[in-house]
Amino acid sequence: MSRQSNRTTDSKKMNAELFTLTYGALVTQLCKDYENDEEVNKQLDKMGYNIGVRLIEDFLARSSVGRCQDFRETADVIAKVAFKMYLGITPSVTNWSPAGDEFSLILESNPLVDFVELPDNHSSLVYSNLLCGVLRGALEMVQMAVAVKFSQDTLRGDNVTEIRMKFIKRMEENLPAGDE
Amino acid sequence: MLTRLKTQVPLFSMNSYTKLREKLKLSGLSFASTHSHVIRLGRHSRHNSKMAVCIAVIAKENYPLFIRSVPIQNELKFHYTVHTSLDVVEEKISAVGKAMADQRELYLGLLYPTEDYKVYGYVTNSKVKFVIVVDSSNTSLRDNEIRSMFRKLHNSFTDVMCNPFYNPGDTIQSKAFDSIVSAMMVQAS
Numbered sequence: 001m002s003r004q005s006n007r008t009t010d011s012k013k014m015n016a017e018l019f020t021l022t023y024g025a026l027v028t029q030l031c032k033d034y035e036n037d038e039e040v041n042k043q044l045d046k047m048g049y050n051i052g053v054r055l056i057e058d059f060l061a062r063s064s065v066g067r068c069q070d071f072r073e074t075a076d077v078i079a080k081v082a083f084k085m086y087l088g089i090t091p092s093v094t095n096w097s098p099a100g101d102e103f104s105l106i107l108e109s110n111p112l113v114d115f116v117e118l119p120d121n122h123s124s125l126v127y128s129n130l131l132c133g134v135l136r137g138a139l140e141m142v143q144m145a146v147a148v149k150f151s152q153d154t155l156r157g158d159n160v161t162e163i164r165m166k167f168i169k170r171m172e173e174n175l176p177a178g179d180e
Numbered sequence: 181m182l183t184r185l186k187t188q189v190p191l192f193s194m195n196s197y198t199k200l201r202e203k204l205k206l207s208g209l210s211f212a213s214t215h216s217h218v219i220r221l222g223r224h225s226r227h228n229s230k231m232a233v234c235i236a237v238i239a240k241e242n243y244p245l246f247i248r249s250v251p252i253q254n255e256l257k258f259h260y261t262v263h264t265s266l267d268v269v270e271e272k273i274s275a276v277g278k279a280m281a282d283q284r285e286l287y288l289g290l291l292y293p294t295e296d297y298k299v300y301g302y303v304t305n306s307k308v309k310f311v312i313v314v315d316s317s318n319t320s321l322r323d324n325e326i327r328s329m330f331r332k333l334h335n336s337f338t339d340v341m342c343n344p345f346y347n348p349g350d351t352i353q354s355k356a357f358d359s360i361v362s363a364m365m366v367q368a369s
Contacts, residue, residue: 017342028344028345116345117345117355119345119353
């Protein structure tokens with residue numbers, strides 16, 4: 001199955017709205033089902049993880065980037081290739097820790113949160129937590145264990161959305177543990 | 181232009197610019213100063229002419245989703261005004277026959293003038309109504325400005341609808357919508 005990258009920009013606008021609304025419906029349904037923001041965050045992370053472990057295959061097939069030599073290269077590939085390919089945005093990589101194992105992705109705009117305003121009773125909801133799961137799952141498939149979390153969120157009143165990624169360890173080559 | 185000066189001056193608070201205008205008017209205007217006057221006045225009045233006194237959003241079941249008026253103490257009167265304007269809206273929607281239903285324009289125009297106010301209406305295809313009440317003395321407000329206000333309201337309302345946390349039928353509590361509406365309202369003097 002050859003998958004040509006025929007993403008043209010003309011239909012992107014409509015797809016983006018449908019995508020945003022779909023994600024919104026997903027989050028609100030989860031909120032109604034679980035009624036607990038922490039639980040919803042966990043579920044979003046799990047769902048993201050499941051997406052990530054599959055998405056990495058698609059990404060590697062489409063982008064044909066080779067194995068990254070170090071974490072810095074990984075960060076650049078994530079920001080410049082992966083985000084661009086799937087969300088159409090290019091976050092910037094900043095705030096490297098002195099040890100070089102932690103960095104931040106700064107997103108000026110987040111297509112998942114167009115039109116969204118968090119109501120007051122969901123103040124601890126991490127709306128875009130799916131993204132954290134996706135990154136974690138995808139990197140786990142290339143033998144990198146990372147911890148991902150949101151440190152700033154425009155829905156909570158910050159100016160930008162910031163994702164903090166921390167490298168934990170390189171994993172042994174072993175079969176994937178399967179879906180959580 | 182001078183008649184516009186006459187109606188503008190008593191309405192709005194006397195800021196320093198208005199005082200200057202008064203002074204110039206009394207001292208006799210030269211063309212140059214009139215002209216620069218007119219340009220600046222134009223900007224000033226355009227700034228004020230985009231101001232409504234009350235803005236309301238009514239659901240298709242005819243209950244208010246959002247109503248905001250300035251000054252706050254007359255709110256009940258505006259509620260009543262908007263409520264009575266709904267009859268006119270219904271009349272205008274049903275006036276066009278079934279065959280012309282798709283050709284009916286969203287903007288309804290001036291619904292009815294009272295001695296103090298003019299009430300404008302706009303209906304979406306989902307039967308959500310927007311009502312704007314402006315001061316009668318604000319004669320400089322043109323039709324296409326009202327249309328653009330309604331267009332902005334409609335766009336803002338669509339954004340509110342797209343918020344996944346908003347349930348259709350709830351009152352509108354969006355901060356973005358609030359700020360759009362506040363930008364269109366007269367500044368409380």
